Amino acid sequence: MILRRSHPNDKLIVVSREITVQNELGLHARPAAEFVRVANGFRAEITLIKDEQRFSASSLIDVLRANLDRGATAMLEARGADAEAAITRLEKLLIEFRKRKED
Structure with a gap:
């Protein structure tokens, strides 16, 4: 599910999507580092929201502190011009992690 809304100043796009971590070991150090690297490739401010944190x-x-074990759900939120692209890419990355045996 994508929630897309424009900020009142119409320059800031906010996109949110609920994600579920499905790879066997969760978002531990190696996949978390790759997740952060990909997130840093976007100009949007990207936030994980889990249990209201x-x-x-x-x-x-921060990503490790979110404690995203297998089956954990969180909201992925991006704010900025490339917010939609960021959310889409990070969601695809989580799917890629699920398919990898070593992660």
């Missing part, structure tokens, strides 16, 4: 997707420490 917000974690920066551009910080490895």
Whole structure:
């Protein structure tokens, strides 16, 4: 599900999508580092929201603190001009992780 809304100033796009971590070991150090690297490739401010806590997707420490084990759900939110592209790419990355045996 994508929630897309424009900020009142019409310059800021906010896109949110609920994600579920499905790879066997969850978002542990190696996939979390790749997730952060990909997130940092976008200009949008990207946040993981889990249990009402917000974690920066551009910080490895924050992503690990989100404790995204297998089956965990979180909201992925991006704010900025490339928000939709960021959310789509990160969601695809999570699907790629699920298909990898070593992660």
